[in-house]
Amino acid sequence: xxxxxxxxxxxxxxxxxxxxxxxxxxxxxxxxxxxxxxxxxxxxxxxxxxxxxxxxxxxxxxxxxxxxxxxxxxxxxxxxxxxxxxxxxxxxxxxxxxxxxxxxxxxxxxxxxxxxxxxxxxxxxxxxxxxxxxxxxxxxxxxxxxxxxxxxxxxxxxxxxxxxxxxxxxxxxxxxxxxxxxxxxxxxxxxxxxxxxxxxxxxxxxxxxxxxxxxxxxxxxxxxxxxxxxxxxxxxxxxxxxxxxxxxxxxxxxxxxxxxxxxxxxxxxxxxxxxxxxxxxxxxxxxxxxxxxxxxxxxxxxxxxxxxxxxxxxxxxxxxxxxxxxxxxxxxxxxxxxxxxxxxxxxxxxxxxxxxxxxxxxxxxxxxxxxxxxxxxxxxxxxxxxxxxxxxxxxxxxxxxxxxxxxxxxxxxxxxxxxxxxxxxxxxxxxxxxxxxxxxxxxxxxxxxxxxxxxxxxxxxxxxxxxxxxxxxx
Amino acid sequence: xxxxxxxxxxxxxxxxxxxxxxxxxxxxxxxxxxxxxxxxxxxxxxxxxxxxxxxxxxxxxxxxxxxxxxxxxxxxxxxxxxxxxxxxxxxxxxx
Numbered sequence: 001x002x003x004x005x006x007x008x009x010x011x012x013x014x015x016x017x018x019x020x021x022x023x024x025x026x027x028x029x030x031x032x033x034x035x036x037x038x039x040x041x042x043x044x045x046x047x048x049x050x051x052x053x054x055x056x057x058x059x060x061x062x063x064x065x066x067x068x069x070x071x072x073x074x075x076x077x078x079x080x081x082x083x084x085x086x087x088x089x090x091x092x093x094x095x096x097x098x099x100x101x102x103x104x105x106x107x108x109x110x111x112x113x114x115x116x117x118x119x120x121x122x123x124x125x126x127x128x129x130x131x132x133x134x135x136x137x138x139x140x141x142x143x144x145x146x147x148x149x150x151x152x153x154x155x156x157x158x159x160x161x162x163x164x165x166x167x168x169x170x171x172x173x174x175x176x177x178x179x180x181x182x183x184x185x186x187x188x189x190x191x192x193x194x195x196x197x198x199x200x201x202x203x204x205x206x207x208x209x210x211x212x213x214x215x216x217x218x219x220x221x222x223x224x225x226x227x228x229x230x231x232x233x234x235x236x237x238x239x240x241x242x243x244x245x246x247x248x249x250x251x252x253x254x255x256x257x258x259x260x261x262x263x264x265x266x267x268x269x270x271x272x273x274x275x276x277x278x279x280x281x282x283x284x285x286x287x288x289x290x291x292x293x294x295x296x297x298x299x300x301x302x303x304x305x306x307x308x309x310x311x312x313x314x315x316x317x318x319x320x321x322x323x324x325x326x327x328x329x330x331x332x333x334x335x336x337x338x339x340x341x342x343x344x345x346x347x348x349x350x351x352x353x354x355x356x357x358x359x360x361x362x363x364x365x366x367x368x369x370x371x372x373x374x375x376x377x378x379x380x381x382x383x384x385x386x387x388x389x390x391x392x393x394x395x396x397x398x399x400x401x402x403x404x405x406x407x408x409x410x411x412x413x414x415x416x417x418x419x420x421x422x423x424x425x426x427x428x429x430x431x432x433x434x435x436x437x438x439x440x441x442x443x444x445x446x447x448x449x450x451x452x453x454x455x456x457x458x459x460x461x462x463x464x465x466x467x468x469x470x471x472x473x474x
Numbered sequence: 475x476x477x478x479x480x481x482x483x484x485x486x487x488x489x490x491x492x493x494x495x496x497x498x499x500x501x502x503x504x505x506x507x508x509x510x511x512x513x514x515x516x517x518x519x520x521x522x523x524x525x526x527x528x529x530x531x532x533x534x535x536x537x538x539x540x541x542x543x544x545x546x547x548x549x550x551x552x553x554x555x556x557x558x559x560x561x562x563x564x565x566x567x568x569x
Contacts, residue, residue, distance in 0.1 A: 034560050050536065050537040140560070271527050
């Protein structure tokens with residue numbers, strides 16, 4: 001039987017705020033354990049949490065970027081469970097009235113555009129970090145209370161690769177919007193994966209398995225690629241699947257059962273009495289909307305259609321926003337946009353990486369690249385000369401036209417000297433000259449090479465070819 | 475009137491407390507009385523009353539995203555039954 005894979009993701013993303021969600025402790029990774037803590041995030045009795053306004057703005061902005069609705073009413077709830085990393089024995093989250101609902105994410109996959117529906121994106125607090133030792137575990141609460149956006153997708157994903165692309169797109173959107181740095185190394189993005197399989201054509205979803213707390217995208221892809229065949233084999237061999245939570249063991253490359261539905265948590269959600277509800281008004285939302293940015297996919301399409309550059313080039317400018325911004329200024333009013341893209345990607349980007357500098361630190365204006373391409377296209381300098389001009393431009397700034405003059409890089413296209421070089425080449429190389437006259441057209445290349453050498457690369461190769469042919473055919 | 479619509483063993487398990495059969499009977503009875511008392515609210519006619527998320531009619535009580543000093547590590551760990559290397563030491567978490 002043919003099976004279809006059905007995947008939904010719950011993605012947790014730490015928001016880019018200065019302070020934590022409900023207290024003024026710094027939102028910072030990598031400090032000494034339990035130094036960015038206070039009575040609020042340690043869950044001491046009697047403390048009062050107050051939501052961070054910036055976190056609420058970023059939540060609403062994320063909602064808009066994910067095409068969600070931002071309702072006029074939202075509230076916080078307590079999710080009750082006992083675990084050492086939850087200091088209060090409950091987590092403050094949003095249950096029945098989340099801050100954003102029903103959106104979607106479009107992304108490129110398999111040669112087309114796919115859409116994954118977003119159920120909701122709600123705000124909650126991160127929990128502490130457990131370190132496991134031989135006999136004990138140790139908990140650091142620096143992470144507890146960091147604002148965490150949970151983005152829940154509908155089960156619209158159909159493969160590990162598709163889930164991988166969705167996550168990459170999500171990450172790109174959140175970085176674009178300044179919502180999160182999405183630094184995987186710092187654990188800023190984690191996801192829970194819901195996977196089931198069903199016979200192709202079936203309406204009803206299969207029994208769902210949840211894999212918890214994946215902290216790398218590649219690990220998630222491997223986990224799905226392990227879990228799907230496991231489920232299919234179980235069904236094929238006449239077994240039944242149970243709804244359960246499984247853990248991915250990245251070293252062993254397998255998933256293993258953590259708990260089944262019978263042992264499932266009963267979270268006893270109830271409204272958080274310490275926090276007032278949220279009623280975002282129009283003025284507040286208008287302010288948030290003023291920060292909406294162009295999404296990566298839209299940017300890509302705009303670059304391809306407005307600047308007539310290949311999709312791969314547009315991808316570079318989507319991935320590297322400052323470089324894309326530089327390119328947009330460089331192509332203003334230019335004809336040869338493709339050549340400008342080539343210079344920006346192949347030369348400028350390479351030099352920036354080599355020297356560890358940023359676009360902001362450049363010593364020349366974007367228009368200089370346009371000017372450079374212009375004088376190459378006009379035949380004033382060769383593309384090899386262009387490289388020299390660019391090297392000088394990158395090193396010391398200035399204008400390509402001025403550099404060409406000061407370095408004497410202009411190609412010689414004028415007849416006088418050029419004709420002399422050509423005649424000398426013919427005279428000192430009678431063999432190839434005769435070959436050409438006898439119909440061996442390639443022989444001219446040798447002569448051309450001699451002229452280029454004599455001119456130290458300054459001769460315009462096209463004009464050299466034409467002049468040689470004229471002289472030889474005499 | 476006492477409410478008996480709950481499982482005292484299940485509730486005790488959720489609260490992570492171990493009860494003897496005598497305690498189960500005693501606490502079950504007391505909890506039933508409390509729930510029965512609260513159930514009185516159901517007698518109220520709330521037709522036309524909008525559900526509310528909080529008893530106080532306030533919304534959008536937020537704070538600016540400003541960092542304030544945290545407490546020293548020693549203070550954070552002061553009440554920890556066990557600590558090492560700045561961490562709260564807990565029984566090994568096995569799940």
